Amino acid sequence: MNGGIAVGGRDVVxxxxxxxxxxxxxxxxxxxxxxxxxxxRRLGYRVLTGADAxxxxxxxxxxxxxxxxxxxxxxxxxxxDDDELRVxxxxxxxxxxxxxxxxxGPVTAVRVDIDALPLAESAEPxxxxxxxxxxxxxxxxxxxxGHDGHIAVGLELARRLATGGFPGRVRLLFQPAEEGxxxxxxxxxxxxxxxxxxxxxxxxxxxxxxxxxxxxxxxFFANAKLRVAFAxxxxxxxxxxxxxxxxLLAAAQAALGLHALPRFAAADTRVNVGMxxxxxxxxxxxxxAELLLELRATxxxxxxxxxxxxxxxxxxxxxxxxxxxxIERIGAATTAACDPAAVRAIAAAARSxxxxxxxHTDHRFGASDDxxxxxxxxxxxxxxxxxxxxxxxxxAPHHSPAFDIDEACLGIAADTLERAIRAPEKESP
Numbered sequence: 001m002n003g004g005i006a007v008g009g010r011d012v013v014x015x016x017x018x019x020x021x022x023x024x025x026x027x028x029x030x031x032x033x034x035x036x037x038x039x040x041r042r043l044g045y046r047v048l049t050g051a052d053a054x055x056x057x058x059x060x061x062x063x064x065x066x067x068x069x070x071x072x073x074x075x076x077x078x079x080x081d082d083d084e085l086r087v088x089x090x091x092x093x094x095x096x097x098x099x100x101x102x103x104x105g106p107v108t109a110v111r112v113d114i115d116a117l118p119l120a121e122s123a124e125p126x127x128x129x130x131x132x133x134x135x136x137x138x139x140x141x142x143x144x145x146g147h148d149g150h151i152a153v154g155l156e157l158a159r160r161l162a163t164g165g166f167p168g169r170v171r172l173l174f175q176p177a178e179e180g181x182x183x184x185x186x187x188x189x190x191x192x193x194x195x196x197x198x199x200x201x202x203x204x205x206x207x208x209x210x211x212x213x214x215x216x217x218x219x220f221f222a223n224a225k226l227r228v229a230f231a232x233x234x235x236x237x238x239x240x241x242x243x244x245x246x247x248l249l250a251a252a253q254a255a256l257g258l259h260a261l262p263r264f265a266a267a268d269t270r271v272n273v274g275m276x277x278x279x280x281x282x283x284x285x286x287x288x289a290e291l292l293l294e295l296r297a298t299x300x301x302x303x304x305x306x307x308x309x310x311x312x313x314x315x316x317x318x319x320x321x322x323x324x325x326x327i328e329r330i331g332a333a334t335t336a337a338c339d340p341a342a343v344r345a346i347a348a349a350a351r352s353x354x355x356x357x358x359x360h361t362d363h364r365f366g367a368s369d370d371x372x373x374x375x376x377x378x379x380x381x382x383x384x385x386x387x388x389x390x391x392x393x394x395x396a397p398h399h400s401p402a403f404d405i406d407e408a409c410l411g412i413a414a415d416t417l418e419r420a421i422r423a424p425e426k427e428s429p
């Protein structure tokens with residue numbers, strides 16, 4: 001079964017719309033995973049799923065039993081097969097597929113991220129998915145970063161390469177949990193890039209107009225995502241406030257202190273407290289609070305130092321209010337540099353396409369992506385990697401309820417990757 005929906009007969013736009021309508025968040029991409037795997041098997045790929053494709057040991061902040069159960073029921077309602085769901089239902093949602101090209105050559109991996117965001121999609125009539133009937137079927141989840149398009153490009157590329165006739169082998173890495181920075185390292189733990197000579201990681205949009213392609217990317221931010229629990233003591237807010245230990249105030253003080261952390265001369269930095277949840281009633285001193293934050297820097301050592309200082313702020317805020325503080329790192333990304341030879345290969349492929357109006361050899365990313373862990377792993381074993389961007393003329397920012405893509409970018413991305421794989425990069429002079 002492939003989710004009860006015919007996948008093979010859809011073009012790349014139809015695939016994008018199919019996956020856009022069925023978004024799933026990190027490690028609950030159940031319908032997405034089994035649908036991808038079924039299509040790749042149909043195309044003749046050797047496919048790894050479940051624990052063979054991803055190692056979840058040591059991964060922080062995995063979904064709990066209730067969240068997993070709800071996600072399984074949703075996937076089942078969307079038509080996912082029970083036998084296939086058994087393989088992924090604990091969060092093992094990665095898919096790795098490999099195919100021999102029939103000609104001696106390198107092992108080329110293509111990384112495709114598949115998760116969505118906990119975000120309600122715009123219902124405005126100007127928003128194309130709402131207007132044309134392929135908006136999210138889950139009112140609380142949305143593909144707001146282009147990963148639906150990434151999946152479509154990955155499957156279209158798989159269909160084209162299924163005929164063989166290309167050098168070496170291709171390995172397609174359909175990665176869960178890019179949002180939050182946990183999926184790539186978990187796939188590395190299962191050997192995702194072992195033996196890989198070239199890695200191409202794809203993204204759509206990122207401020208480029210449709211028709212433009214960036215063959216390389218710079219300005220990656222290393223990041224650290226922290227979840228902080230403050231544990232105080234409840235008391236009557238009027239009758240005995242001195243008996244309480246206010247976790248809400250400790251968390252609020254910490255939030256302000258975190259945003260007051262200094263900038264660094266050696267790197268560009270970002271701090272954001274994205275969630276603060278606390279208390280039960282206006283007349284009760286809050287006993288518990290939870291805070292989620294993210295730290296970013298364009299240098300890994302600066303990100304580490306920023307995280308050290310953040311922990312000091314959090315601990316001091318807890319001490320000031322005599323509440324306990326528990327800090328958990330729940331996600332991360334690192335920095336990476338694209339290899340010139342890999343950039344040249346993608347640039348040459350893109351320049352050969354009539355639909356491409358401009359090719360950049362470098363584009364500033366200005367955010368984080370855990371594909372950097374995969375890139376570094378390939379480079380450390382002597383391979384080459386690049387992070388390419390296909391412009392998408394997005395009408396709203398990434399992670400916005402109104403985010404969308406110009407679907408012309410899908411064919412351009414698939415064409416670029418196919419040509420780069422079929423024409424292996426030349427050795428540097």
